[in-house]
Amino acid sequence: MDKQSEITIHDIARKMNIAASTVSRALNNNPIVNQETRRLIERTAREMGYRPNTMAANLRTRRTNTIGVILPLINRYFFSSVISGIEDIAYKNGFAVTISQSNDNFEKETKIAQNFYSNRVDGIIVSLGMETKSFEHLRLFSEKKVPVVFFDRVADDVSAHKIVVDDYQGGYRATEHLIASGGKRIAHIGGPLNLNIYRDRRDGFKTAIHHAGLPVDESMIIHNSLTRADGTNAIKRLMANPKKPDAIFCANDTTALSAIIHLREKGIKVPNDILIVGFSNEPFSEVVTPSISTIGQPGFEMGQKAAELLITDIKSKNADDLFQKLVMPTELIIRDSSVR
Amino acid sequence: MDKQSEITIHDIARKMNIAASTVSRALNNNPIVNQETRRLIERTAREMGYRPNTMAANLRTRRTNTIGVILPLINRYFFSSVISGIEDIAYKNGFAVTISQSNDNFEKETKIAQNFYSNRVDGIIVSLGMETKSFEHLRLFSEKKVPVVFFDRVADDVSAHKIVVDDYQGGYRATEHLIASGGKRIAHIGGPLNLNIYRDRRDGFKTAIHHAGLPVDESMIIHNSLTRADGTNAIKRLMANPKKPDAIFCANDTTALSAIIHLREKGIKVPNDILIVGFSNEPFSEVVTPSISTIGQPGFEMGQKAAELLITDIKSKNADDLFQKLVMPTELIIRDSSVR
DNA sequence: CCAGACTCTGCAATCGATTGCAGAAATAAT
DNA sequence: ATTATTTCTGCAATCGATTGCAGAGTCTGG
Numbered sequence: 001m002d003k004q005s006e007i008t009i010h011d012i013a014r015k016m017n018i019a020a021s022t023v024s025r026a027l028n029n030n031p032i033v034n035q036e037t038r039r040l041i042e043r044t045a046r047e048m049g050y051r052p053n054t055m056a057a058n059l060r061t062r063r064t065n066t067i068g069v070i071l072p073l074i075n076r077y078f079f080s081s082v083i084s085g086i087e088d089i090a091y092k093n094g095f096a097v098t099i100s101q102s103n104d105n106f107e108k109e110t111k112i113a114q115n116f117y118s119n120r121v122d123g124i125i126v127s128l129g130m131e132t133k134s135f136e137h138l139r140l141f142s143e144k145k146v147p148v149v150f151f152d153r154v155a156d157d158v159s160a161h162k163i164v165v166d167d168y169q170g171g172y173r174a175t176e177h178l179i180a181s182g183g184k185r186i187a188h189i190g191g192p193l194n195l196n197i198y199r200d201r202r203d204g205f206k207t208a209i210h211h212a213g214l215p216v217d218e219s220m221i222i223h224n225s226l227t228r229a230d231g232t233n234a235i236k237r238l239m240a241n242p243k244k245p246d247a248i249f250c251a252n253d254t255t256a257l258s259a260i261i262h263l264r265e266k267g268i269k270v271p272n273d274i275l276i277v278g279f280s281n282e283p284f285s286e287v288v289t290p291s292i293s294t295i296g297q298p299g300f301e302m303g304q305k306a307a308e309l310l311i312t313d314i315k316s317k318n319a320d321d322l323f324q325k326l327v328m329p330t331e332l333i334i335r336d337s338s339v340r
Numbered sequence: 341m342d343k344q345s346e347i348t349i350h351d352i353a354r355k356m357n358i359a360a361s362t363v364s365r366a367l368n369n370n371p372i373v374n375q376e377t378r379r380l381i382e383r384t385a386r387e388m389g390y391r392p393n394t395m396a397a398n399l400r401t402r403r404t405n406t407i408g409v410i411l412p413l414i415n416r417y418f419f420s421s422v423i424s425g426i427e428d429i430a431y432k433n434g435f436a437v438t439i440s441q442s443n444d445n446f447e448k449e450t451k452i453a454q455n456f457y458s459n460r461v462d463g464i465i466v467s468l469g470m471e472t473k474s475f476e477h478l479r480l481f482s483e484k485k486v487p488v489v490f491f492d493r494v495a496d497d498v499s500a501h502k503i504v505v506d507d508y509q510g511g512y513r514a515t516e517h518l519i520a521s522g523g524k525r526i527a528h529i530g531g532p533l534n535l536n537i538y539r540d541r542r543d544g545f546k547t548a549i550h551h552a553g554l555p556v557d558e559s560m561i562i563h564n565s566l567t568r569a570d571g572t573n574a575i576k577r578l579m580a581n582p583k584k585p586d587a588i589f590c591a592n593d594t595t596a597l598s599a600i601i602h603l604r605e606k607g608i609k610v611p612n613d614i615l616i617v618g619f620s621n622e623p624f625s626e627v628v629t630p631s632i633s634t635i636g637q638p639g640f641e642m643g644q645k646a647a648e649l650l651i652t653d654i655k656s657k658n659a660d661d662l663f664q665k666l667v668m669p670t671e672l673i674i675r676d677s678s679v680r
Numbered sequence: 681c682c683a684g685a686c687t688c689t690g691c692a693a694t695c696g697a698t699t700g701c702a703g704a705a706a707t708a709a710t
Numbered sequence: 711a712t713t714a715t716t717t718c719t720g721c722a723a724t725c726g727a728t729t730g731c732a733g734a735g736t737c738t739g740g
Contacts, residue, residue, distance in 0.1 A: 008726055019690040024728060034688060054458040055399045056726030059695050080415030096455055098438045115436055118394040257627060287597060289629030348696055359720040364698060396696035399725050
């Protein structure tokens with residue numbers, strides 16, 4: 001019951017007095033084996049409690065039917081939506097999905113990549129960590145022609161498919177909206193500039209201010225890691241400025257929340273005294289008081305697109321065709337924090 | 341560059357005029373090979389861009405150093421905390437973690453289990469889906485002596501390690517607190533009764549009411565799937581009751597939120613008119629207005645414990661020892677929604 | 681009745697790494 | 711100098727499934 005426990009196609013073959021190859025083909029629904037034979041094999045396999053050993057099959061076929069996903073954190077709503085989108089498409093196409101989170105740690109991201117490669121996943125979908133500035137750990141895949149799709153936090157100088165939202169447009173529209181709501185002196189709490197998404201959001205922000213004929217005050221722009229604590233520090237610094245802001249565009253909802261809570265404690269009213277817009281449409285932003293205006297990103301759809309592109313690449317042999325860059329639209333969601 | 345791309349220990353061996361077995365041993369830090377030889381092999385391997393093929397190794401060793409995690413949803417704060425705890429311990433012990441979400445769908449849960457088994461994960465950590473009433477799909481593992489650890493939503497009649505929080509105590513203390521805050525007619529929005537956690541929370545609720553000498557009114561107890569929409573329906577039904585409740589114990593924060601939002605729309609004040617306590621301490625419950633009193637669960641620690649138990653079992657051969665049931669304490673977090 | 685076409689099944693090599701065992705080489709002991 | 715011991719290496723089988731190729735068996739048409 002211990003050596004026995006692993007039942008192989010050979011055991012089935014022996015019991016039925018046929019060849020293992022026939023068993024293998026029958027179990028894979030290869031139409032070349034006789035209907036009758038297959039039915040018999042299937043029944044015997046079931047009776048014997050046969051369970052295929054994917055590793056053996058994968059080793060032989062050099063395919064794992066698995067796609068690896070590397071992302072910073074799974075407990076952000078945006079990211080878990082993307083995962084759901086990926087899984088949706090993957091399962092429909094017979095692929096399994098393995099998820100690992102880097103916690104925005106470069107070393108861990110590297111380890112995960114190596115692990116995925118050693119496990120010979122058929123392709124990977126990646127969103128980079130905040131610390132990531134080099135892409136050696138991913139070059140491995142492109143060298144060996146393993147398809148890679150980036151989403152959201154992408155590496156500009158790596159050639160691969162990319163799925164992004166129009167962060168520039170998002171930043172622009174958020175700021176434009178703040179101006180339309182009466183903002184004159186608008187601050188920005190942004191993320192690390194090595195990540196394109198935060199550069200783009202800031203650029204959209206600056207351009208919108210520029211277009212409105214307002215001055216861009218660099219002392220009103222702060223970049224950090226966008227945690228809850230970072231947000232609190234940032235809002236404190238902004239409010240310590242001799243010329244206080246009357247509106248803030250935050251590069252994520254977490255820092256928007258930090259700002260709201262800090263201002264509430266100080267007795268400063270949002271939106272009456274200060275207007276605020278966040279980014280990402282985290283679930284909490286809808287239920288906070290005041291509810292947070294924000295920029296929505298189609299996470300689920302992005303995941304679907306990423307998986308579709310990846311699977312297409314996996315299936316087509318001549319992979320190094322053209323690389324697509326899909327830019328998905330953002331949505332300005334106006335709630336209470338930005339309208340007087 | 342295409343056939344070449346897969347470099348094996350045999351390629352290294354050939355190049356160095358030694359045997360593949362020596363290469364294998366060197367790369368695994370087997371002290372039996374000469375220091376000098378090993379250093380040389382390591383260098384050559386690096387130069388040739390060798391990448392181990394885990395599948396081949398796993399096939400041979402019959403171990404994958406991978407643990408599978410099955411849970412309903414990853415975008416609940418509690419679950420993603422558990423995942424982080426699992427990963428923490430797993431990585432420290434050289435295990436990889438594969439996560440799959442069942443979306444509370446029994447069929448998908450079954451597929452995931454089979455997939456994990458076919459991939460020969462070394463052990464699994466499971467929290468059951470809402471629909472799950474049979475455990476055939478998991479019996480596979482116990483039969484083949486693959487360690488299984490349940491957490492949170494556990495199967496009572498499967499013998500395995502279990503990590504749970506004291507849901508009974510949580511329900512009791514939440515209710516006790518509502519009574520202490522002045523609740524006299526206390527309702528309960530609970531989850532599906534096939535899951536032990538929801539039975540326990542309800543039992544704690546009932547007992548607390550009983551101990552306080554209050555009557556238990558079954559029309560004040562509603563069970564559903566605890567989604568946002570379910571919560572809204574439930575609160576509507578409760579408020580349609582001729583004798584309205586003056587306090588509600590919700591089995592999760594999501595339905596507590598539904599209740600708060602619905603009541604706010606109806607102009608009913610929380611906590612002044614109705615007291616509310618939730619369960620799980622989702623991040624949003626702290627930032628909603630009013631902030632939601634709730635029961636905290638030590639998710640990260642539960643994940644750590646689960647991984648520790650699992651890994652111990654994986655490492656020890658004689659697995660069918662005793663099964664532990666770890667009951668972790670809950671924490672009553674008092675916020676605004678339950679104190680007048 | 682036979683050549684040719686068609687169906688199905690089996691043989692054996694293969695994927696890439698691991699490991700028990702045997703034996704070569706170097707060293708120590710007698 | 712010979713034997714015993716220690717230290718490394720190499721041979722070859724193995725893990726479990728897949729698949730190109732060969733060939734057995736059946737069927738069809740002439």
